[in-house]
Amino acid sequence: MTTTISVAPNRFSTFMRKTWEVIKKIPPVYPVFFLIFITLGLLNAQYQSMNGIMTFLRTAAPLAILAIGEMFVLATGGFDLTVGAIVTFVVLVSSKLLANDPANAFPAIMTMLAGGVLIGLINGLIVSYLKVPSFITTLGMMLLVRGFALYYVGGAPQGYLTDNWRAFGRNYIENVPVFERVPYALIILILIGVISYIIFHRGNYGKQVLAIGDNVRASQLSGVKVRLTRVITFILCAVFAIIGGIMIGGYGGVNVTIGEGLEMQAIAACVVGGVLLGGGKGSVLNVIFGAFTLQAIVNLLNMLGLPKPYTDVVQGLIIIGAVAYVGLSSQKRR
Numbered sequence: 001m002t003t004t005i006s007v008a009p010n011r012f013s014t015f016m017r018k019t020w021e022v023i024k025k026i027p028p029v030y031p032v033f034f035l036i037f038i039t040l041g042l043l044n045a046q047y048q049s050m051n052g053i054m055t056f057l058r059t060a061a062p063l064a065i066l067a068i069g070e071m072f073v074l075a076t077g078g079f080d081l082t083v084g085a086i087v088t089f090v091v092l093v094s095s096k097l098l099a100n101d102p103a104n105a106f107p108a109i110m111t112m113l114a115g116g117v118l119i120g121l122i123n124g125l126i127v128s129y130l131k132v133p134s135f136i137t138t139l140g141m142m143l144l145v146r147g148f149a150l151y152y153v154g155g156a157p158q159g160y161l162t163d164n165w166r167a168f169g170r171n172y173i174e175n176v177p178v179f180e181r182v183p184y185a186l187i188i189l190i191l192i193g194v195i196s197y198i199i200f201h202r203g204n205y206g207k208q209v210l211a212i213g214d215n216v217r218a219s220q221l222s223g224v225k226v227r228l229t230r231v232i233t234f235i236l237c238a239v240f241a242i243i244g245g246i247m248i249g250g251y252g253g254v255n256v257t258i259g260e261g262l263e264m265q266a267i268a269a270c271v272v273g274g275v276l277l278g279g280g281k282g283s284v285l286n287v288i289f290g291a292f293t294l295q296a297i298v299n300l301l302n303m304l305g306l307p308k309p310y311t312d313v314v315q316g317l318i319i320i321g322a323v324a325y326v327g328l329s330s331q332k333r334r
Contacts, residue, residue, distance in 0.1 A: 027274050027286050033293040040300055050180050054172070056299070057292075058183035062169070062247040064291035065189055066262060067269035068196050069240030071287045072233040074270050075200075077213045077279030078127065078134035080234060082119060083241045083266050085145040087259030089115070090245030092149040095254045096158045098165060105165040112242050119145060120238030124231030142263070150256065157254040169250015185247050189288070192240065197284045209233060213279020261312070268319050269294045294318070 037047065037056075046052035066083050073080040090112050097108040119141065126137045168188065172181040200206035208229050211219040220226055245259065252258050273290025275282045294315070301311050 027283070027289075029273050029286055029289045029293055032272075033289050033296060036293060036296040036300060040296060040303065043300075043303055050178075054179065054181060054183055054186070056295070057189075058170070058172075058185045058251070059299075060292050060295035061183070061185035061189040062244040063262070063265060063269060063295055064288045065192050065240050065247070066244040066266040067273070067287045067291045068192060068284060069237035069244075070263075070266040071270050071273070071275050071282045071284070072196075072200070072209060073134070073237045074267070074275050074277060075209045075213045075279055075282040076230055076233055077216070078230065078233070079138060079267075080123065080134065080237045081138040081263045082123065082142045082145055082238065083244075084259040084262035084264075085142040085149075086116065086119060086238060086241035087245035087248055087262055088256070089145050089149040089259075090242055091161070091249040091252075091254055091258050092153045092157060092256065094165065094246075094249065095161055096153050098159055098162050100159050100162065102162040102164045105162055108165065109246060112246065113239060116238040116242035117235055120235035121231065123238070124234035127234065128227035128230045146259075155256075157256065159254075161249055161254060165246070166250040169247040169252075171250075185250075188243065188247065192243065193284055193288055200282070200284055205229070205232070210280055210282065213276070213281070215280075264315065264319075265294060266291075268315050271319050 041047040044052075047056065066087075070080055070083060093115075094108045094112060097111060098104045123134075123137055123141055126132050127134045168184050170183075170185075172183050173187075174181045176182050200209070208219065208224045211222070211224055212226055212229060216226060248258060248262075269291035270282070270287050271277065271290070272293050273283065273287035275287060275290075297314060297318070298311055301314065
């Protein structure tokens with residue numbers, strides 16, 4: 001008579017295997033961000049308080065908005081290098097349009113948003129209809145926008161940004177339960193993030209953007225209006241850059257160099273958030289945390305007393321490392 005011995009499955013091993021499968025699906029940007037932020041908290045007690053966290057989010061929110069706009073263009077396989085120039089344009093031109101009068105704040109903001117639509121529209125039309133590579137198109141537009149802003153103000157800031165204009169970038173809602181105070185910039189980021197998430201992840205437009213980045217020819221054959229979709233991505237990127245510029249000017253003040261390098265920071269935030277530079281992949285939430293991670297790294301380097309060139313080197317290494325990581329991951333999946 002044969003006796004069958006039933007061996008109970010090792011529940012612990014099964015649990016650990018399933019846990020590891022879940023962990024592997026978590027984008028690396030999240031553990032990296034929390035690791036850096038915890039390090040900041042250990043080095044500076046301010047980051048352990050709710051007030052310190054809200055101050056950090058206020059500073060990081062504009063970059064996150066710039067990165068979301070950049071993500072739309074990158075997901076189609078393009079580039080937009082005008083982001084930093086648009087921020088400079090917003091701050092310098094607004095300082096003159098305001099004429100030191102708070103009553104001019106709303107008209108100035110509306111003018112800036114209209115300017116953003118125009119810049120994005122021109123970029124999109126040149127790329128989509130004239131077939132000029134987006135890198136070349138936006139490089140030229142970057143020089144044009146920055147040059148116009150400097151010419152308009154005579155090469156130096158004129159006037160200042162009024163308090164009601166600067167409120168979006170530096171003011172808080174006070175006496176909020178649990179959070180103590182919440183910056184306007186964070187609220188704006190949440191609104192932009194939710195709207196972008198719905199557009200990009202829940203609507204047909206986002207699927208069309210990713211399809212174009214994955215395979216332009218296949219998208220055309222499936223009925224996607226490639227030209228129109230691309231034009232809209234450049235408009236969104238420029239408008240988000242205007243919004244980010246308003247917020248950056250809010251806490252940074254008027255400076256002719258205020259927007260320099262922000263286009264690279266926005267691209268770096270996207271890459272850290274897992275966006276493929278060749279197009280076809282992107283996530284709004286991942287990009288937001290990519291911007292948070294980049295800002296945390298900058299804060300850490302500043303806290304260590306390292307000069308700006310070190311920050312630039314680190315950003316370059318981040319872009320190269322993130323692209324290499326995504327490339328290796330893609331090869332393993334294939």
